[in-house]
Amino acid sequence: MRFIWPLPLYRFLSIIERLELEKNILDCGAGGPQPPLGLFQEYGYETHGIDISKGAIKLSEEFAKKHNMKLNIVEGDMREIPFDDESFSFVFSLNSLCHLTKRDTTRAIGEMMRVLKPEGHLLVDFMSTESSYHGSPSLGKEVGVGEFQYIDDDGVAVLHSFHSEGEPEQYFAGMKIIQTVKTITENLSGPSSTIDVRIEYYSTKQV
Ligand SMILES: C[S@@+](CC[C@H](N)C(=O)[O-])C[C@H]1O[C@@H](n2cnc3c(N)ncnc32)[C@H](O)[C@@H]1O
Numbered sequence: 080m081r082f083i084w085p086l087p088l089y090r091f092l093s094i095i096e097r098l099e100l101e102k103n104i105l106d107c108g109a110g111g112p113q114p115p116l117g118l119f120q121e122y123g124y125e126t127h128g129i130d131i132s133k134g135a136i137k138l139s140e141e142f143a144k145k146h147n148m149k150l151n152i153v154e155g156d157m158r159e160i161p162f163d164d165e166s167f168s169f170v171f172s173l174n175s176l177c178h179l180t181k182r183d184t185t186r187a188i189g190e191m192m193r194v195l196k197p198e199g200h201l202l203v204d205f206m207s208t209e210s211s212y213h214g215s216p217s218l219g220k221e222v223g224v225g226e227f228q229y230i231d232d233d234g235v236a237v238l239h240s241f242h243s244e245g246e247p248e249q250y251f252a253g254m255k256i257i258q259t260v261k262t263i264t265e266n267l268s269g270p271s272s273t274i275d276v277r278i279e280y281y282s283t284k285q286v
Pocket of ligand 1: 107108109110111113114115129130131132135155156157158172173174175178
């Protein structure tokens with residue numbers, strides 16, 4: 080069976096496929112019904128993932144079993160990654176850092192850098208303050224600058240964080256940013272249009 084994966088994954092793959100580093104990769108926030116690690120497994124990478132949610136891990140295990148994949152996704156918190164220093168050539172986290180406060184984002188990206196090998200590559204993305212969801216009442220009250228939180232039906236706090244232009248650069252000390260990609264998606268299918276703006280940062284760990 081062939082899958083279609085989110086575009087940032089192909090952009091990352093096209094960068095790392097040109098490198099001569101060991102093919103092992105870690106996804107932080109790796110769970111869900113179509114776990115992104117599947118793409119890298121298709122290209123011969125040894126994959127590892129962590130996710131904080133048992134439910135998301137279960138969904139990824141069902142996907143892996145159905146498609147005969149071994150993705151190695153375990154329970155873990157990206158603010159304290161359960162792997163040794165310099166374990167991975169490649170690390171990524173998509174659509175997941177947006178659920179952390181900015182203070183925790185600093186911690187999580189620091190952890191991703193710790194487990195990266197020298198010259199290893201990192202991809203992370205952020206939701207932009209230019210998105211129409213930024214400040215939307217449905218995301219709850221503002222608990223910090225660009226940080227919104229509501230309590231869901233199960234009583235669990237759900238946080239969304241948004242970054243302004245250039246703001247994420249603070250997270251990349253010790254890394255060299257090699258590319259940023261800003262995507263603007265206008266969705267016109269609903270009763271009123273929405274704009275989703277995301278910024279991807281591709282970086283490498285300096286020796
Ligand atoms: C919107 S989903 C995205 C899943 C996947 N990255 C994708 O793009 O399909 C966000 C995931 O991040 C996980 N997550 C949130 N906070 C986390 C943390 N501190 N450590 C690890 N995973 C976390 C959630 O459980 C959830 O599975």
